[in-house]
Amino acid sequence: IASPSSADLKLQFAPFSSALEAGFWHQLTQKKLNDYRLDESPKCIKGYYYNGDPVGLPTRLNLEFSAFDVDGPTPARCSPAVGTLYNTNTLDSFKIIDKKALLEKEAREIWDSIQSGAAWKDPSTLCRFILLTFADLKKYHFYYWFCFPALCFPEGIKIVQPPSLLEQIFSAKQIAALQEAYDSLCMKRGTTALPYFLMKYTDDTVELASLGDGETFFTDTMMVTVGVYDPCTLSQHPGWPLRNLLVLLANQWGSKVDTVEVLCFRDRTLQGSRSIQHSIMFQVKLPELPNNSVCPKSVGWEKNKKGAMGPRMVNLSECMDPKRLAASSVDLNLKLMRWRLVPSLDLDKVVSTKCLLLGAGTLGCNVARTLMGWGVRHITFVDNAKISYSNPVRQPLYEFEDCLGGGKSKAMAAVDRLTKIFPGVNAEGYNMSIPMPGHPVNFSQATLSQAQKDVEQLEKLISEHDVVFLLMDTRESRWLPTVIAASKRKLVVNAALGFDTFVVMRHGLKKPPVSQSVSTGADSSPSSPGSSLFSNIPGHKLGCYFCNDVVAPGDSTRDRTLDQQCTVSRPGLAMIAGALAVEMMVSILQHSEGGYAVASSSEDRMNEPPTSLGLVPHQVLDHYEREGFSFLSKVFNSSHSFLEDLTGLTLLHQETQAAEVNHSLRYTHTNR
């Protein structure tokens, strides 16, 4: 209760209590992350108050998620209050900001609108607020300080007739007439709540008008009655909104009006029926303003919960659903990139990308972790291995316990781990083999039909995803997904490890079949020789992992020694390659042409296959698209020579031997 300077005869007002819903803070979080970023300039927001609360509730000014939609609707029967949000970038700014100056600035605006008469036309300016905030989005701690600026009469306001309940002053008839008059004025103004109104009444009638109509509405100006939509529930005190109205009246009417009768209009619904009887009425002597040209003193910063002048803090992390909290937090770091560093970053493009990870080993685990860091939600693993004891220290999705009892399936355990890291992820695992050239499937009808099922499953998976990562540990297991993904025009990112070398590359993304026939002439045009051979190759002309091979893929797992079976590499290498593979994917997604982006010269080493080799995969692709599984089963069951004959490598080998050229094989291959 704000206390005036002198005792019992002065009017006291019940101040607003700020009521900030969790939805407000969530919306502020979004605004800060996505829109405001580092912008600290004042923002317009909208709250509301209600005059129907039951006795006992504080005089609340509510802000909820809708607060940032200033032009949006206000809840029915509530009165809007427009305010200014000052959201600081740091806690220090929040602390050291000049609160007195903020209040005085707002008070000056109210005073100006009173003096200019604008407030008389639009009294909403009388009920404004300031909200000072700092949002610690790492911890979900929100610091805030509310202010409801009120202009003060230096001597306070003298009570002429103390407050009484309306039902003690008005007859039932008058009450009914008031209710009808109020509703009708509201309807006329197209609202369900009028913050202020003028009132005339007799024993039988009640007449209401908007403030702007004041000059002609009253005939007797010695005592006038004004109504205020009053959020206060106390029987002896009006709420805060009346304060600036009285200053407006004093300024407007000056000495013309001596006593003002105030109706604090309270419009409760009790047991299903409407009741305005609990409204209160009283009379005050309208004070004179000392000097019209000087803005009166103002008050309004809210006390904190200890009753002292100071900010409040709400820790939303305690009451939020932890899973939702995790989801917002994951987005936080990503969105911060757009604040200063990469404002144009299209995060949605990254986050919504569906990634298929073929291989859930050293590379697969690291790729998945980096994808999670980028906020990618849809991750699918394919692997047929079980977790062995040597895996957890190098494959960062597995732990010792996953190795017990023969080891869990990698694809399944990887899914479990992703969910443990971030419950919001949409991960799936397929414990399946990828048929490979040189690994025959024609032992029996059963193995053949299993291979057919595996091919179909892989085709389905590749269709359902946007990016295919090749992260296996053999060369030949990359062949089938390379062919299928090329046929389905999916972006392929390929990573492979040596001991202290690695390759991370994207495969060329062929143009869609329709336009392809048109551009065939251009595609097959010979590239100019020399340095330009490797420069600025468009994405659809880039080759694949197999394009610069001179041996077709075959069974490389047979007869491998232990160090050839395991990926013997410097332990840091998989992390580097896995991270780069994902960063490359993100860079490609952010390029306006996506997978068709030109390989810039700095990337040449990474995208080495030149255009002249484009013919090799074409032949394979044609056969795959024409013959499907019957072609594939020939590849699986045959030795190297089948694919080598098909792609012309056999001929190449013969020519090379015949010519006995003194060039390296690759050089010959490149220029044939």
Add this chain to the structure above:
Amino acid sequence: IASPSSADLKLQFAPFSSALEAGFWHQLTQKKLNDYRLDESPKCIKGYYYNGDPVGLPTRLNLEFSAFDVDGPTPARCSPAVGTLYNTNTLDSFKIIDKKALLEKEAREIWDSIQSGAAWKDPSTLCRFILLTFADLKKYHFYYWFCFPALCFPEGIKIVQPPSLLEQIFSAKQIAALQEAYDSLCMKRGTTALPYFLMKYTDDTVELASLGDGETFFTDTMMVTVGVYDPCTLSQHPGWPLRNLLVLLANQWGSKVDTVEVLCFRDRTLQGSRSIQHSIMFQVKLPELPNNSVCPKSVGWEKNKKGAMGPRMVNLSECMDPKRLAASSVDLNLKLMRWRLVPSLDLDKVVSTKCLLLGAGTLGCNVARTLMGWGVRHITFVDNAKISYSNPVRQPLYEFEDCLGGGKSKAMAAVDRLTKIFPGVNAEGYNMSIPMPGHPVNFSQATLSQAQKDVEQLEKLISEHDVVFLLMDTRESRWLPTVIAASKRKLVVNAALGFDTFVVMRHGLKKPPVSQSVSTGADSSPSSPGSSLFSNIPGHKLGCYFCNDVVAPGDSTRDRTLDQQCTVSRPGLAMIAGALAVEMMVSILQHSEGGYAVASSSEDRMNEPPTSLGLVPHQVLDHYEREGFSFLSKVFNSSHSFLEDLTGLTLLHQETQAAEVNHSLRYTHTNR
């Protein structure tokens, strides 16, 4: 039981059962990993057999962990058997190796030693074995096939007098005499088990001799008695060791000897007292060898558990302690590096390095994971933060659950996770703050003494470790550990992230204080200008993170916006920087001069601070070493200017402004 070609009158031998203890396979694993690597050449190993087993046990040839120590002791009362190990690199080699040829080669050697008389002098060549193995060290599956080569008489061996227990043939007196004679011959030969011996007896006496003494020992050669240390427990059959002895006798004595009496010497201990009564004796007709110059047919490959000719497999992963299994498996990948790629790699140097990780955030987690991949066992975390919801997707030691209830301490949770990944790790966590310049500690005696404790704890931790990783998220928190580690001559590896840039560097490692005074002249000599300034800088002349700063570290956390508080970086970056930091440490450790290694030209960008800046840390170091905490507390409590005055940066700034030089600050700084 080997069956001779004709029925009941022919002698049958109980073949050996191979008994390979887990210890043998573990030792083979170690040999394969550390010594043999890709070497498939035959290796000499040693097993043993025992003639004191109770009835019912098979005739076992034992191989345990000691098998690879051919010159080592044989268990007391056991007879050694030397063999040849063929350990193949691949399962395919194991399958396709020519077993017939292996057997024939061994048989030929036995035959040669019989013909040359070598076996007569050293009969151990009669009891050899072959062990063919393939060790799948990824799965701890061991494939093996035993062979005990035995030369065959084409017609078998005719029994003249079937086997009887010794106690049915010898009197108690004879038995006692035999026992005494045997023990005395053993003592004379310095052993507790003689595989073969010659024997003469009367009703009262028993006389024994070694094989080599055979020519003069017997006078009547129509029937001779020979003894064999017999591992068989069957009452009607001798064990395998007799087979080649009979061939030796047939070759040695030819038609001179018709009947041979055989004592299968079995030397049990029953209820605490020795018993040789269970030995058996029988007589056979010594067959003639068809043609002395041709090696007889041989047999010997062991049947598998199904009774068929084929290899056996033991899956050790099922019976091993999973934690020990994990430890071996982790070493596996590391040791494989030494097989082909880096034979000189000193893994012990890496594995035994004690690493102190200051910071358990994005970088700390990735560094720890890479260290685990390198087999580092001793990892200590220092961090004072709690895990927040945004961490798990970027900090790969934490999960969603670690964030609940306000979040676990990062240092402690990191330790828990490492233990879950690899139970053999020796990890510790310290939830503590690192005092920082410009973060005053002089608020009260309590905060001051806490800071002093923190400094002491940090000094202790740095003393106890070999390498200090600086992985914090502020510049000033790196200052104190930089100074302490420099003073204690510990290798410092520093990593820091930008948005798409990062730095990974080692700090210079000053020479020990004693030698320093001697080399001061050389240290302070001006480096030659131009390109050589950055080339081939010895490790002790390299600078530190702060060496090329022109502003002393101070409080950078105050008044930071959200994006400045969080490390806003491309998610893949921390993995790359963390991995490189560890790979750099490993490379330094592998260098013969360790931390004093010259920065080679390719590393120049990474180790940029030139020698001419070496004076700055010297000044700080001198003060720290002279004044200790009282100096430090001045630094913590002061603004930038204290350190800037001390290190001459203030003077530099003044000079720079005065001269108004048109150079960049760094250029000026470098050349001043």
